[in-house]
Amino acid sequence: MSSKVAVVTGANKGIGYAIVRGLCKRFDGVVYLTSRDEERGKQAVSNLNKEGLKPCYHQLDINDTKSIETFRDYIKDNHGGIDVLVNNAAIAFKSNATEPVSVQAEQTVGINYFSVLNTCEILFPIVRNGGRVVNISSSAGHLSNIPSATLRSRLANPNLTIPQLSELMKQYIEAAKQGTHAAEWGNSTYVVSKVGLTALTMIQQRMLNDRDIKVNAVHPGYVDTDMTSHKGTLSIDEGAVAPLYLALDAPDTVRGQYMWCDKRIVDWVEKKPLE
Template sequence: MIDLIDYLGEHLAYRYHHLLRGSDIRMNSKIAVVTGASRGIGRAVAERLGTDGARVIVNYHSDAVAAKDAVAAVERAGGRATAVRADVRDATQLSSLVKAAVTEYGGLDVLVSNTGMARPTSLADATDEDLERHFAINTRPVFRALKEAALHMRHGGRVVVISSGATVVAHPGAGLYAASKAAAEQLARAAAHELGPRGITVNSVLPGATRTDALQAQMPADVAASIRSQTPLGRLGEPADIASVVAFLVSDEGAWINGQTIHASGGLF
């Protein structure tokens, strides 16, 4: 009887210790690829998943210094990360990025597609080249990422597509951006049905106005103040807010959420 009590005490202490550490149990040894991870939301996602115990592949396009900083941030938080350069607009490079995870690290469990660009243009002034550019950056990489997930992701994997609140709140000049992001969301929904039988979930996350370097460089102070006043929580989002949503979706606790579009805007939309 004493031995049983001792065993239960040790077992409960072990469980309590790991609960305090958050999601180490959920993400331990998982291999995660995060595209566009050298800055902003992508970097926050990479840091969070690394902190939660995943081995993170930090994808970047051109800024090797920023990618190195992102890797260092993950490692300072106790995680493991590797920076891999790839232009995800290029099908061959994206395929090589995913295959690197499979061949060098043993598999692919999590894929977060976080690429995008917006160039405000009215429909009257927009050209075919403008349309192609938005879809080349905001849609095609998502299509290719989902294709790679279908080919290489292990049973029970997780895919998250970072979309935009522009798909639900219309703004003048944002038509091409919204259309290209909405197309990516529909691809994610289709993939959720196709990959579901393998236990793979696919979801989209729609951030509200989030305080990234890019947003702060482009958004006038009066517009930011207006958005804060319209947001029930009274502030702009932080990249870490979006990363927390992604971390839940890719965890074991998020296993029953599939084919959904999650609004992460503090109530703005």
């Protein structure tokens, strides 16, 4: 019951898999590789076993409340809590996707924002005081990607609440359904989902300060994964560097920040830096 616990969502491949690998090498405790698909997750664990690493496995679908609750209860019963939570699970439609923008908006924001939020609300009560939460964002999650100055101001409001942020995300989905989204929100559903996640990070930090829990968002870089159609220039292990830094090494003063892949803390509101 006393062992420390690290959890990575969506970890059967890509950056999540590499984060598990890095945690297994350095984290002083139990590392859980989780995935929606149990067979793929167990195969990922088997592959890491061949490297001499010993992650544990548990099924976790962040789009399924019952799955999250089952996982929470398992961790609580077997370990008492979580010390590191890496919210990595996400989706992205390809640039040539044929689904209408209304469908893309609902599914992308639904998983990358609302499902992550739901996962956090269910798991945060068992994150131990002093723990660390890493939200895997993106360069797409920089506020400058939102065209509307009014929206940027609302999203950057230091007093923004989760219900208010969630309402903005719902307004975007509705605008996408009506075909009126582009002028204010831009043309990328992925951008809106990751901006939402980064804004959520700032709010979560304010809410968890009294428990000394550090919550940060990170752009892992342009990584060679299925999500980038393998166009990324970084390996998955290079993409795991900044998330692992936030999970294990960053000073306790780093909290509620937006970090770039080279470990720079970036101003989320001002102009986006170059890669």
